[in-house]
Amino acid sequence: xxxxxxxxxxxxxxxxxxxxxxxxxxxxxxFGVVRVVNFAHGEMxxxxxxxxxxxxxxxxxxxxxxxxxxxxxxxxxxxxxxxGLINRFITRPEHSxxxxxxxxxxxxxxxxxILFGPDSQNVQAAYAYDSxxxxxxxxxxxxxYAGLTAVVVTTGLFAFFRFTRLGTAIxxxxxxxxxxxxxxxDVRRLYALTFGIGAxxxxxxxxxxxxxxxxxxxxxxAYTLLAxxxxxxxxxxxxxxxxxxxxLIGLTEALAGLVFTPSAKSMFAFAILVLVLLFRPQGIMGxxxx
Amino acid sequence: MITRWTAxxxxxGLVLLAILLIAALIAPFFASDYLLTxxxxxxxxxxxxxAWNIMMxxxxxxxxxxxxxxxxxxxxxxxxxxxFGIGPWLGLLAAVPIAAATGAFIGYLAFRFRxxxxxxxxxxxxxxxxxxxxxxxxxxxxxxxxxxxPVAQYSHNDLWxxxxxxxxxxxxxxxxxxxxxxxxxxxxxxxIGYFWLAIREDEEAAxxxxxxxxxxxxxxxxxxxxxxxxxxxxxxxxxxxxxxEQVFNISRSIDIILGPLVGGIGTLFGPIVGTFILEGLSExxxxxLEILGVDVPGIKQVFFGVVLLLVVVALPEGVWPWLARRFGxxxxxx
Amino acid sequence: xxxxxxxxxVTKRFRGLVAVDALSLAVPKGEIFAVIGPNGAGKTTLFxxxxxxxxxxxxxxxxxxxxxxxxxxxxxxxxxxxxxxxIVRPFPALSVEDNVIIGALLHRRQVHDARERALExxxxxxxxxxxxxxxxxxxxxxxxxxxxxxxxxxxPNLLLLDEVxxxxxxxxxxxxxxxxxxxxxxxxxxxxLIEHVMRAVMALANRIVVMHHGAAIAEGTPGxxxxxxxxxxxxxxxxxxx
Numbered sequence: 001x002x003x004x005x006x007x008x009x010x011x012x013x014x015x016x017x018x019x020x021x022x023x024x025x026x027x028x029x030x031f032g033v034v035r036v037v038n039f040a041h042g043e044m045x046x047x048x049x050x051x052x053x054x055x056x057x058x059x060x061x062x063x064x065x066x067x068x069x070x071x072x073x074x075x076x077x078x079x080x081x082x083x084g085l086i087n088r089f090i091t092r093p094e095h096s097x098x099x100x101x102x103x104x105x106x107x108x109x110x111x112x113x114i115l116f117g118p119d120s121q122n123v124q125a126a127y128a129y130d131s132x133x134x135x136x137x138x139x140x141x142x143x144x145y146a147g148l149t150a151v152v153v154t155t156g157l158f159a160f161f162r163f164t165r166l167g168t169a170i171x172x173x174x175x176x177x178x179x180x181x182x183x184x185x186d187v188r189r190l191y192a193l194t195f196g197i198g199a200x201x202x203x204x205x206x207x208x209x210x211x212x213x214x215x216x217x218x219x220x221x222a223y224t225l226l227a228x229x230x231x232x233x234x235x236x237x238x239x240x241x242x243x244x245x246x247x248l249i250g251l252t253e254a255l256a257g258l259v260f261t262p263s264a265k266s267m268f269a270f271a272i273l274v275l276v277l278l279f280r281p282q283g284i285m286g287x288x289x290x
Numbered sequence: 291m292i293t294r295w296t297a298x299x300x301x302x303g304l305v306l307l308a309i310l311l312i313a314a315l316i317a318p319f320f321a322s323d324y325l326l327t328x329x330x331x332x333x334x335x336x337x338x339x340x341a342w343n344i345m346m347x348x349x350x351x352x353x354x355x356x357x358x359x360x361x362x363x364x365x366x367x368x369x370x371x372x373x374f375g376i377g378p379w380l381g382l383l384a385a386v387p388i389a390a391a392t393g394a395f396i397g398y399l400a401f402r403f404r405x406x407x408x409x410x411x412x413x414x415x416x417x418x419x420x421x422x423x424x425x426x427x428x429x430x431x432x433x434x435x436x437x438x439x440p441v442a443q444y445s446h447n448d449l450w451x452x453x454x455x456x457x458x459x460x461x462x463x464x465x466x467x468x469x470x471x472x473x474x475x476x477x478x479x480x481x482i483g484y485f486w487l488a489i490r491e492d493e494e495a496a497x498x499x500x501x502x503x504x505x506x507x508x509x510x511x512x513x514x515x516x517x518x519x520x521x522x523x524x525x526x527x528x529x530x531x532x533x534x535e536q537v538f539n540i541s542r543s544i545d546i547i548l549g550p551l552v553g554g555i556g557t558l559f560g561p562i563v564g565t566f567i568l569e570g571l572s573e574x575x576x577x578x579l580e581i582l583g584v585d586v587p588g589i590k591q592v593f594f595g596v597v598l599l600l601v602v603v604a605l606p607e608g609v610w611p612w613l614a615r616r617f618g619x620x621x622x623x624x
Numbered sequence: 625x626x627x628x629x630x631x632x633x634v635t636k637r638f639r640g641l642v643a644v645d646a647l648s649l650a651v652p653k654g655e656i657f658a659v660i661g662p663n664g665a666g667k668t669t670l671f672x673x674x675x676x677x678x679x680x681x682x683x684x685x686x687x688x689x690x691x692x693x694x695x696x697x698x699x700x701x702x703x704x705x706x707x708x709x710x711i712v713r714p715f716p717a718l719s720v721e722d723n724v725i726i727g728a729l730l731h732r733r734q735v736h737d738a739r740e741r742a743l744e745x746x747x748x749x750x751x752x753x754x755x756x757x758x759x760x761x762x763x764x765x766x767x768x769x770x771x772x773x774x775x776x777x778x779x780p781n782l783l784l785l786d787e788v789x790x791x792x793x794x795x796x797x798x799x800x801x802x803x804x805x806x807x808x809x810x811x812x813x814x815x816x817l818i819e820h821v822m823r824a825v826m827a828l829a830n831r832i833v834v835m836h837h838g839a840a841i842a843e844g845t846p847g848x849x850x851x852x853x854x855x856x857x858x859x860x861x862x863x864x865x866x
Contacts (some may be wrong), residue, residue: 019429037408085603087569088603092606093409094408095352095407095408095411096602096606098408098411099551099598099602100599100602100603102354102544102598103596103598103599103602104595104599105594105595106544106591106592106594106595106598107592107595107596107599109591110588110589110591110595111588111590111592113587113588114587114588114589114592115588120585200465217588225415225416227413228412229416232409232412236538251363261427263423263426263427264423264427265422266419266423267424269418270416270417270419270420271420273412273413273416274399274413274416274417277399277400277403277405277409277412277413278399278403278405279403281403281405281409291861356695434814479735480735481734481735481738482731484722484729484735484738485726485729487715487718487722487726488715488718488726491714491715491716491717491718492715492716494697494713495709495713495714496698496715496726497697497698497701498675498697498698498701498706498707498709498713498775498776499701499706499726499727499730499775499777499778500698500701500702500727500730500778501698501726501730502698503698507787560761
């Protein structure tokens with residue numbers, strides 16, 4: 001196959017990977033701060049995707065345009081979930097928390113199945129068939145817009161955590177729970193806020209992914225797993241790691257789909273996961289536990 | 291001798307157990323065909339739940355990919371039957387070692403490299419998914435189009451080939467569940483059982499008292515996966531068709547853990563009680579919906595999710611310990 | 625007389641911080657040996673190296689003539705070293721009896737043999753009455769005795785006790801001291817203990833080594849150590865010895 005085919009697929013993979021990165025970033029933030037493994041991550045994204053699909057088929061509203069409202073809805077959902085339910089589980093054993101979120105994931109997936117049925121749905125944006133030509137490269141408009149939006153949102157998020165007071169407070173909680181309480185931070189509220197932010201990330205990512213892929217209720221668990229692979233590969237708790245992991249996975253998936261059969265591409269993500277867990281469990285950017 | 295076997299149970303509990311056993315033995319004579327299939331499902335999940343329980347409840351390792359062993363066992367026996375005419379009981383001789391070896395492999399990777407807790411759970415999910423996608427492309431087992439076992443109308447039950455009326459499967463699964471229960475009880479009260487409990491409670495402290503935790507975790511994994519393969523063989527010969535999408539699906543893995551979770555992880559009766567409750571309630575729900583004229587796919591799963599949620603929040607130890615205390619079925623520990 | 629436990633020039637670094645600095649000590653069989661010093665002196669790190677939790681960066685550790693540095697903690701226990709933890713770690717959901725049975729099962733195949741041994745030890749440690757209670761429901765002094773019981777059940781030749789008196793009231797401290805002394809005298813059990821409670825150290829120890837900043841700054845009998853200038857300045861304080 002000629003080189004430009006590989007190149008095109010690779011670029012497409014990188015752009016998709018940026019969106020994956022944003023999705024995984026939500027998971028990483030939640031884990032890094034609240035220390036809860038959000039097994040319902042992909043399912044929350046599926047909610048966002050279905051909201052976007054409904055808005056599109058009813059009002060022809062582009063998902064990227066609806067990104068902010070949808071992210072806001074997911075933020076609220078995440079906030080309430082954490083404040084109302086998950087907060088009680090902070091002190092419970094790890095597998096209890098995990099199973100709580102498994103239960104939530106099951107409920108979400110099947111509720112969506114009941115509401116929307118098993119058939120796949122998608123969004124045909126106005127620019128669905130457009131593409132840009134840069135030299136030998138042909139880039140899909142959908143992937144380009146999605147990727148760029150992901151970069152914008154991610155940068156915004158980094159800025160929030162680095163430069164705002166609230167962001168700093170949240171990072172303080174992550175570093176030292178008791179210490180944060182001692183200096184008067186309302187840790188439970190900050191946890192809820194963080195979960196909300198993580199949910200908002202995933203809501204935004206969902207809008208972007210909808211431009212590239214179809215949605216069925218079953219994609220929830222698949223995306224949860226993908227988010228975990230990315231976060232573990234990049235380093236649990238590391239924000240840049242989530243992005244690097246996302247791009248890496250997006251790239252490998254795309255190329256694997258090209259070289260082997262498309263349906264086998266997820267096998268590579270798992271192979272990478274197994275290798276990372278064995279040889280560098282802290283991930284690319286993670287710090288090794290002392 | 292008898293007292294050793296019945297130690298820990300109150301007279302009331304023993305009587306109840308005896309009644310239930312008798313009921314289980316005569317049930318097929320009174321049950322409708324449909325009810326029989328429900329009972330078979332209950333026994334299937336009680337058995338696999340017990341097998342899973344060994345890894346989680348006893349040795350403390352959370353596996354969310356147990357469908358892998360069901361699938362491997364099912365496909366191994368089915369493929370041997372379809373290609374070489376080898377019967378299921380002989381097929382077991384291949385199915386169990388294959389599943390046990392896979393379990394050992396996963397266990398070795400995980401324990402050698404100190405992968406535990408949530409990471410271990412994700413690793414198990416990854417392997418099951420790997421198998422799901424992998425078997426979709428495996429020509430020898432007909433890939434995603436599915437592997438079908440030849441079914442003909444039989445006038446009698448062929449125990450050797452596992453061809454015949456569901457009643458045959460019912461009694462096989464009943465025997466398996468009872469044997470699994472007895473086996474687990476024996477294990478739990480043995481040296482290995484104590485070491486498993488120690489590992490589950492506090493692995494580092496267990497090492498500090500000289501327990502080779504790697505070895506005993508491996509034993510738990512191998513027994514658990516091997517036992518589950520048997521269920522896989524039964525699955526293959528009962529349903530007579532296998533699709534990777536269904537057999538290795540993560541929702542199957544979750545179905546397996548629901549029984550023990552609801553009933554009580556780490557207890558002997560937990561998987562059985564939990565499965566009974568779940569299937570019983572689910573059947574109740576189904577009948578209710580039928581009466582109301584509602585037919586929606588996915589309601590049963592939502593219901594399971596809600597039950598799981600309630601149990602995790604309100605009864606983290608599971609229903610069985612609460613039942614046992616409430617009705618005085620076992621001797622109390624202070 | 626060759627020592628039962630021989631620590632030679634052992635060093636441990638944690639990313640630039642030298643926790644233990646070329647430390648040597650020798651514990652003769654049948655003795656009670658105490659390690660004291662201010663917090664952060666490296667005492668628990670030393671223990672953890674002997675117990676196999678991590679391996680030293682330099683130096684060797686020998687037990688009963690064989691090297692044990694680098695062995696895992698379960699291997700070390702099987703060689704005959706039992707230990708307790710600074711923050712007690714009994715098996716919480718299991719009964720007191722079961723906790724000790726697990727220890728006893730190390731060298732016994734049959735559960736009923738282990739149970740017999742466990743009950744024997746529980747009687748010695750004054751826990752026999754509470755044998756059916758859940759470990760998590762015990763008071764701190766009882767949990768500390770439980771950990772000692774569990775470690776004893778593994779039939780150790782050397783017992784490592786990490787601040788086993790911490791948090792105990794004086795009467796409870798005396799009780800524990802009595803039990804340990806009795807064990808040492810009746811069975812010849814060698815004991816190496818980290819301790820801050822000087823009352824216990826003076827009552828128990830045949831020999832003391834004082835650690836500061838990872839190194840041994842004094843070693844000798846209790847009488848000698850307590851009058852050592854460097855020890856008074858760095859740890860005991862003048863009032864303690866007045």
